[in-house]
Amino acid sequence: MAKTYAEINDKIKKGTAVVLTAEEVSELAKTLSPQEIAEKVDVVTTATFGAMCSSGAFLNFGHANPPIRMEKIELNGIRVSGGLAAVDTYVGATDCNPENPSYGGAHIIEDLIAGKEITLEAWGKGTDCYPRKHIKTVITKDTINEAILYNPRNAYQNYNVATNSTDKIKYTYMGTLLPKLRNASYSTAGELSPLLNDPECRTIGLGTRIFLCGTEGYVTWNGTQFHSTKETNEHGIPTSNARTIAVIGDLKNMSTEFLRGV
Incomplete structure (x- = not known):
């Protein structure tokens, strides 16, 4: 039986809601079907932590x-x-x-x-x-x-991965790329990514309250370079550059545990 937001919110207020991280749910998926997980779990939390220049x-x-x-x-x-x-x-x-x-x-x-x-x-x-x-x-x-x-653009659903196949070091504004494919520069949280776990943005949207850099924040708009692509895999996950979000929060209440200059 499907759960409604009202039912889940009521369980949260009563302290009886089952809350798991996306990582924990991924482990459950090895032994349970999506329907069985939906019956057992009320809330799934997701997060992303990576390099983002549009901040x-x-x-x-x-x-x-x-x-x-x-x-x-x-x-x-x-x-x-x-x-x-x-x-x-x-x-x-x-x-x-x-x-x-x-x-x-x-x-x-x-x-x-x-x-x-x-x-x-x-x-x-x-x-x-x-x-x-x-x-x-x-x-x-x-x-x-x-x-x-x-941040006008955060939490890219998919982004480019940069590598260097030449014999010389390449210096980019997002970091150094070593020759002969010795490293790769990328930014994603994979299975923990909010936008990969909600690929069609059915729960993440304008006004969504979020945890941002150690304090309360909000989604304010679609992010810059937002693109609703039709290129997806068998699970409905975009396989090219796709959706982004713009976010806002009170910097005075934030923590350097969650925000670093690089």
Whole structure:
């Protein structure tokens, strides 16, 4: 007999729901049929943890006295967006200083979450309402107004795997590829992947509440490069680049246990 969301939610409230991870359910599938698993299990949790370049954070610094309209902004020497409101920015995970490519936006976000001090320097042309032309100060996640992680694309259902068949090392922005196929660069959680476990997005959608980098988050939209492909295997799993999600959460409540700059 099929279970309804209401029945499952009632069991969760009563503390009687059977909750397993996707990994545990995969083990059950070796001895039980899908119907038998559905009868025994009420909730299946899934997760993904991997490299994702389409990530970043909106920050609102608060106003200085006298105020400044920040048109050029640097955080720890890294140029970030000055194209928002007077004291807002978006830090992209791949923002970097070409002269120091080993430290970038992803590391700034991680340092903020860790409570470290970040040097903020900004410049503006100066106006009657925003007369200040330069500011240099130190910020932390506790001294700024808002810090919101917003990732326009997360949890790719499928993504490319990169290898290198030449005799020379190849340097990519997602890592080093060794010659003669000695390593591979990829990003997926396989059987734990939320979008592979819900290939048609029947339960994951706009407003879905999720666990994001150590705190509560939400799915806000389909992710960039979302593609509903018809190329699937016998289990209905896409076999090429397919669906993605955009996600949001309060960066101030996140943990570096779940978010790292690489």
